[in-house]
Amino acid sequence: MSNAVVKTRTERTKWYCEARFGMFIHWGLYAIPARGEWVRSVERMPKEEYEKYMNEFDAENYNPKEWARIAKDAGMKYAVLTAKHHDGFCLFDTRYTEFKSTNAPCKRDLVREYVEAFRAEGIKVGLYFSIIDWCHEDFPHYGDRQHPMRDCEEYKSDHRNFDRYLDFMHGQVRELITNYGKLDLMWFDFSYDDMKCDKWKASELIQMVREIQPHIIIDNRLEGSAEDAGSIRTLNPTPYSGDFASPEQMIPPACICDEAGNPIPWEACITLNNNWGYSAHDKHYKSSKLIVRTLVECASKGGNLIVNVGPTIKGEFPEEAVTILKEVGKWMKENGKSIYGCTFSDYVKPEWGRFTQNGNKLYAHVMEEQVGAICLPKMAGKVKSMRLIKDGSEVKETFFWNLKEYSENAYFFFDCHAFDNYPLPDEKDSVVEIILKEE
Missing domain, CATH: 2.60.40.1180 (Golgi alpha-mannosidase II)
Incomplete structure (x- = not known):
């Protein structure tokens, strides 16, 4: 086993394994069509058509202090906001693209306001960053499994420079870990097919992140995905294997362990309804009872639960989400000591x-x-x-x-x-x- 990797991972994740409960927030231009965060890919939407949404992004009711209060009242100890999703639109002021919130009608650095508000409530702050980018001209278009223009022959080009894309992507990561003070967590998303590990220059990326913020916790998706946890489950994890595994929209049947049976940190990420980004017609919300029991299940298996909310284009949490989280918070206020700092027991799961x-x-x-x-x-x-x-x-x-x-x-x-x-x-x-x- 790579003892150095495991030892530092254990030290970094101590607070995280005690926190157990977090909030994911997926917010971006996709809240305007309101058909989920993958709308551009699913509908094969051309770049020019999608970018028009930026002219409507006013975030008129965005109040991250209210978001932070809701998270705190729900008993959540950390939060992760999508600084940039796959569509390439940035909620922060970056010098690498004009496709950002500071150029939209809201003219605000939404990430800065978020980190300040959540820190003020004592909530650990994390940022989600997509390592793929459907907006960038040098990211693979034709033939890529995910890109909106994957089937369009006109985008079949030999002139895309992936190294130039990597310089852009690494540069944006450097901005996030340099310009917003201490970050507690960085959530990269995601690898697939041959787009993983060295394809992202993951060793260089992790080295840069660790040099600037050595304490920061990182997920496993520079080499893994929701389909494959990567080397974090082996006895020889790579330096970019991540600090925790990230099963998505499911709860593992048992504690996640390495090949020798040693437990590793993990976090189940789930949506409150069926979409990550705001979907106007998706009213299939999970009950507060189900969220409580899912949180208990995760803690009983040595893992965390991070629950997602998709705000509207105005920057408001859906009423249904607020109601559910308020009910969860009432239970956590009374019973939180059975979650925070807890893990699996040596006693077998009882029938009741x-x-x-x-x-x-x-x-x-x-x-x-x-x-x-x-x-x-x-x-x-x-x-x-x-x-x-x-x-x-x-x-x-x-x-x-x-x-x-x-x-x-x-x-x-x-x-x-x-x-x-x-x-x-x-x-x-x-x-x-x-x-x-x-x-």
């Missing part, structure tokens, strides 16, 4: 929910009503005390006569005087903090 653990504190996330007592498998004699963390009320261990045949387990009722459980204290997830006896 999940376990998370932080030292000798085991958190039982009870998600399903039970007939009879709630079973803590293989925990007989190991429980020191129990509390419902929502209100701190005592939960007493149960020794009813009908449980004696299965005495290797511990048991409890939420109401110690009941012979059967009443409906769960919290229908999203009722959390019992179990203090384990010292071995």
Whole structure:
């Protein structure tokens, strides 16, 4: 194993593995057609047609302080904003292109306002940066798997200079990590086919980033993608393998580990509805209950959850998103200690929910009503005390006569005087903090 790579990765990600919950924000010109962030690629939209949207980008109600408040109230500890997506439009003031927010009607450096607002709320700040760019003339057009003009013969040209594109792309990254103070996280997206690793001059890019901001956390997509985590899962990760794996729109079936079974940092990125960028007709939102349970699942497998919001062109979060995050925040305010700083438990997943653990504190996330007592498998004699963390009320261990045949387990009722459980204290997830006896 490349011990130096793993050691520095472990040091950098300490805060990240304690934070567990973050906010992704996909915002750009694609919020105007409002058909998702891939609209230009999906609809094979010509550059000239798409760039007209810049003339309408006024961000009239953009208030990152409000965004930061919503994130903080939801219990999120870090955030990532799309400084530039695949369409090439920049939310920051770059000298490398005129296709940027400071040239749009809003005439604002939206990234600068974002980092200042979120830092003020004590939220770690990250930036998303697409290493592909459908706007740049030297990025592959015809024949590329993703480019909007991939099927147009007229774009079949031998005059594109990819090295010139790389100078442009590296230059923009340097601007972001130099001009906006301390950044906590850099989210690169994405590699595919032969467009990965040395194709991006990834070694040079990472060396530059680490020299300027050695503490910054980086994802794994300079060599990986949502389809392949890359060498971060091997015993010899490359210097650009990233600090965390990034499964997308799914939760891994178990903790993500390297080939020797050692856990590695990971983060599931999911959307609140079905799109990353704002989609006016996409009302298929996940419930706050599902978000809470997904967050618990991630923490119980040693991972993070970053949930995406796609603001409207005006710079506002959709009402549905605000409502969901407010409900999640209420649960986190009462139960956050079962998430922050927690990881997987040595105890197997119970049938009624999940376990998370932080030292000798085991958190039982009870998600399903039970007939009879709630079973803590293989925990007989190991429980020191129990509390419902929502209100701190005592939960007493149960020794009813009908449980004696299965005495290797511990048991409890939420109401110690009941012979059967009443409906769960919290229908999203009722959390019992179990203090384990010292071995």
